[in-house]
Amino acid sequence: MTINKIVFIGAGNMSGAIIEGMIASGVSPESIHTTNRSDEKCRYWAEKGLTAHQSNLEALQDAEVVVLGVKPNMMNDLLSEISSAIPKHATVISVAAGVPYNNYRHFLPTQTIARTMPNTPCLVGTGVVGVYYGDQINQATVELVESLFNPIAMVHTCKTEDEIDLVIAAAGSAPAYFFLFIESIINAAQRLGLEPEAAAKMVKQTALGAAQMTVSSTDTPQTLRRNVTSPGGTTHEAVVRFQNDGLEQMTEHAMRDCIARAKEMAAQLTLNK
Ligand SMILES: NC(=O)c1ccc[n+]([C@@H]2O[C@H](COP(=O)([O-])OP(=O)(O)OC[C@H]3O[C@@H](n4cnc5c(N)ncnc54)[C@H](OP(=O)(O)O)[C@@H]3O)[C@@H](O)[C@H]2O)c1
Incomplete structure (x- = not known):
């Protein structure tokens, strides 16, 4: 599955592990865009061939997939800042622990949402990721999320949101x-x-x-x-x-x-x- 533009908002440890794993598995760095609060990490990713943006809103233009990689306590503020800039049909993937699915749905009424729990061995292609799709599970989204994560992780679909907490205990942490x-x-x-x-x-x-x-x-x-x-x-x-x-x-x-x-x-x- 070809994704023309995937945007990582917050490119720290977890997003970084996913990005490195994706590049190592053959995803073109040109299709990956990042933003980050501090300039240092932006420069790091730009040197790796990614497009690093200063502005979250600018980065989100025409995004097909958006990965939210900030700390859980920053997620609500981030959603409030960027939700209107996320294209209506984008797939939004969060990697944050503890942020409930309905928070994303509140800010993003039309987008497809996947609440995930990855772990850092994604960096070396042997990660695990649990995914909860909420009430909007459909085959196209499952295929898209799996195509992103399969090269770097074993993907486990969670039937309930509570199961994500079990994935945190057994794999994320x-x-x-x-x-x-x-x-x-x-x-x-x-x-x-x-x-x-x-x-x-x-x-x-x-x-x-x-x-x-x-x-x-x-x-x-x-x-x-x-x-x-x-x-x-x-x-x-x-x-x-x-x-x-x-x-x-x-x-x-x-x-x-x-x-x-x-x-x-x-x-x-x-x-x-
Ligand atoms: N680490 C793990 O093993 C792990 C496993 C599973 C899930 N997670 C989840 O992954 C998420 C990130 O954790 P992490 O360990 O990767 O933390 P982290 O290294 O601190 O990464 C978060 C990044 O977000 C950036 N940031 C903060 N606010 C921002 C904003 N408004 N716009 C753009 N960028 C912003 C930070 O920039 P600065 O450079 O200024 O700090 C930082 O680089 C968390 O929600 C956590 O629950 C982590």
Whole structure:
């Protein structure tokens, strides 16, 4: 599907990951336009061959797809500023956590809206994105959104808006859980005596290998773990320690907190009509 003009409003970490992933997958930089509050990021994208605009309103002229990439607490103000400049038949894709679908619908009565939850591995073509289409789901929009994200992410369609919060906990925020665990193993390895550089290299390579095995194998993660955990062996000692110290429960608590925060943000950001 050819898109002549896609405009990213707010080109920070998340939009940047999507843009880099799209360019790496062969999308022409010429079809991508960006705006950003600070000039520095505009200059960065202009150097990559994108058209970087100073003005949001100017950028939106003739846009076919508009990606809203600002922080959740800025979204309502942004919508109020730009909604009248978004072409009536454009598809508007938001990546913001916690901003309810009806906020977009309030400002954009005619446009097609997709509320999405991507994660930053889109940058390297292995992202995940959850998409909620609200009451306007139609095949053409699904095809357009999937054609944009498929080259850089696994796309999951959410049947309800609540499901987006589950995607936040399981994928949107989840790269940070893995980074934290990798960080913990590296730090512990250093405290136990490994050279810092060697520890970081080995742990990162192990994370990559384990991730590749989980996606390429037909075995479940549980079977893969059992395959390398001989009773009475060294791995068994470590795994039992993780289990006895409550890793499973701690993970669920963390994800529940993540979901609760998403709902709290939605309550704060819901427009009082
Ligand atoms: N980071 C993640 O892992 C992740 C994952 C899923 C979803 N998200 C969602 O992605 C959104 C952005 O998060 P982020 O981490 O990418 O934040 P970020 O790096 O701060 O990016 C937001 C960008 O928007 C720009 N901006 C702010 N107001 C603007 C305006 N009125 N017009 C144009 N540009 C404006 C900012 O400019 P400045 O240069 O001045 O700051 C900044 O570069 C959030 O809504 C978040 O919920 C993030």
